[in-house]
């Protein structure tokens with residue numbers, strides 16, 4: 001079956017659309033770790049930022065019960081995205097139970113109907129944890145389907161089109177099967193915003209303290225910065241975030257993220273129509 005999705009390049013309506021990035025990842029803190037610097041830079045350019053998680057983080061504590069830690073993590077995620085004027089959403093699935101089911105696909109499509117993103121970032125197809133892989137499927141399905149009229153009962157925004165889709169790094173940047181470092185299509189220099197990114201991540205106090213007790217050092221922030229430095233070597237800057245752009249049928253082919261963030265003189269309109 002071939003859906004009649006409107007090609008991105010023909011959508012002149014995009015010219016007047018508010019530019020919106022939606023990150024749909026598995027757990028509270030994944031977005032801040034994997035693409036927080038890029039989100040900060042997009043917010044600086046006037047983009048609206050939405051961070052969504054499939055799971056509610058209810059296995060993220062060795063001491064608190066499920067409901068207690070989920071409530072704590074919801075507040076932490078809200079605090080982090082508020083630092084860049086964004087909005088947090090949660091699909092409300094329990095940790096380690098994220099699955100590509102009809103119910104969850106509908107939740108993801110409805111989320112995209114409400115947010116109407118220009119750009120979506122999610123996990124790669126293969127990652128260390130199945131919650132991440134299943135969230136990838138949900139985000140990919142929803143990004144393709146949300147503009148199809150019958151895909152949701154929520155109102156269809158007039159400007160809805162298949163968004164640019166990018167995959168952030170897997171854990172440690174490595175494919176979990178081969179162990180090989182994933183080769184990115186797009187590298188975003190986040191050197192100037194690393195401090196702000198660290199402050200966003202530090203909002204996740206429960207996770208930071210858990211790791212600090214376990215490791216006896218601030219491994220939470222340190223590991224994120226080490227990974228950023230490793231990716232920065234590829235583009236000769238102090239810190240970078242790496243992405244692979246999805247270029248399958250119906251998706252925009254131009255590298256919006258790189259074009260937009262490689263030059264502060266470029267407008268969003270010019271980058272979209274590159």
Ligand SMILES: [Zn+2]
Pocket residue numbers: 026027030132
């Ligand atoms: Zn995660």
